[in-house]
Structures are given as structure tokens and as C-alpha cells.
Amino acid sequence: MTRILIVEDDIDIRGMLARGLEAEGFSVGMAGCVDDALTSARDEVPGAVVLDINLPDGSGHDVCRSLREGGYPGPILFLSARDEIRDRAEGLALGADDYIVKPFVFDELVARLRTHLLRRQSADEPVSRISAGKLVLDLDTRQVSCGEANARLTPREAELLAMLMESVNRPVSRGDIFDKLWASQGGLSLNVVDVYIGYLRSKMADFVRFGGPVLVTVRGRGFMLDLRGPDYRH
Known part of the structure; x- marks a missing residue:
């Protein structure tokens, strides 16, 4: 412990x-x-x-x-x-x-x-699970859960969610997300980020009922997982 x-x-x-x-x-x-x-x-x-x-x-x-x-x-x-x-x-x-x-x-x-x-953690103890509040993501199975709600993610959805969980309550710009996850592939535009944000929102729609974070758009700054409640949301 x-x-x-x-x-x-x-x-x-x-x-x-x-x-x-x-x-x-x-x-x-x-x-x-x-x-x-x-x-x-x-x-x-x-x-x-x-x-x-x-x-x-x-x-x-x-x-x-x-x-x-x-x-x-x-x-x-x-x-x-x-x-x-x-x-x-x-x-x-x-x-x-x-x-x-x-x-x-x-x-x-x-x-x-x-x-x-x-x-x-040392390199010989690879991380398999990360959390943000009540939200838990298993990087091996790509299963994300919050209370009694859970969803299975694609590999790219899991990478995107992990990136957002590492910066919880702080916006991550569309450009930073694109550069990390898609820039090396070529032939894609920044719109791919919006598409995958939409996928995540759909799969996580039930999580708020169990106290999970909300995936919000912060105008001019990007996207973030918001744990702070409705009084703080943009």
C-alpha cells in the first residue's frame, strides 16, 4: 500500500x-x-x-x-x-x-x-490500468469503466482517452492530440480528432450517472475530461 x-x-x-x-x-x-x-x-x-x-x-x-x-x-x-x-x-x-x-x-x-x-514506476513494471476519479481504463483489454457502466474501446480510442486522463481538468489541444496520435500516418486532417472525440463521448455517455468525468470542449483550447462538476463546466 x-x-x-x-x-x-x-x-x-x-x-x-x-x-x-x-x-x-x-x-x-x-x-x-x-x-x-x-x-x-x-x-x-x-x-x-x-x-x-x-x-x-x-x-x-x-x-x-x-x-x-x-x-x-x-x-x-x-x-x-x-x-x-x-x-x-x-x-x-x-x-x-x-x-x-x-x-x-x-x-x-x-x-x-x-x-x-x-x-x-520502474520500466520493468509496465502500467496496465490508469484512473481519473471514478473512471478506470485497462490498457491491456481497452475496457473503460465507471461504477456499473463500462465500454470497450478501439486501440486508437484507448490511446486518446489515456492522453486525456493524464491531463484531467486541463485542456489538451486538438493539435497536440493530432501530433501524438495521427500526424505520422499522413493523409489525415485535424478533423479526425473531432471524429474520435465523438466516438468517446458516445461510449462514455452513461458514465456521468455514476460520477464519472465529462468530456468537454473548451473553446479555443481543445478538449478535456472534467471532474469538477457542472458549476465549473465550459
């Missing part, structure tokens, strides 16, 4: 994260300050770290820097109310894998966390 270290001084947020991650099948360690975080990481190396910036005895930047300088190899995700570009840039420059702004959607945090954990 993968252990996640939560470094957060807000007791309510820390408790909510702990309960949610445990329900998702993780074990959890918790710290409310820099010293406790570094001690906890030293005593039992976590699989990943979810890290606030504002801490009572310093900064989450100090934790990230110390962990990376000490050779910590796992994913580090900043979770902070600071939403300026310079804050994100500083966190990523220190070696963090991701930066999520508060207030946040828990399902998005879990999806990004799982994605980074999967990317860190």
Missing part, C-alpha cells in the same frame, strides 16, 4: 485529505510543520508528498528542497492557496511534480497523484 505524506498545518484540510486518501486505498502520514515533515519522511519514506507552502516554522519550499537534495525520488505535489505564476514556477523549479491551487477538487488531486505515481 502506497504511503502518502500530507504536510498541511490546517487541521481540517489535513483530516479531510487523510480520510479521502485512505478511502482511495492509500496509507497516510501527516505533518503540520517543516520539522515534522522532514522527520516523518526520514523515518518512513513516503510514496508521494502532498505539500502546503505556508507552514508555521518555515515554507513548504524548504521541505521540497530538503527532500530533493536528500535524494527523495517520489512525486511531490504542492497544494497551496498561492495562485500567482511565480509561485507555481518556484515550486516546480525546486523539484515538485505538480502544483494544485486551493480551493481544489479532491478527485482531481487523486487523479494527478495516481498519474505521477504511475509515471515513477
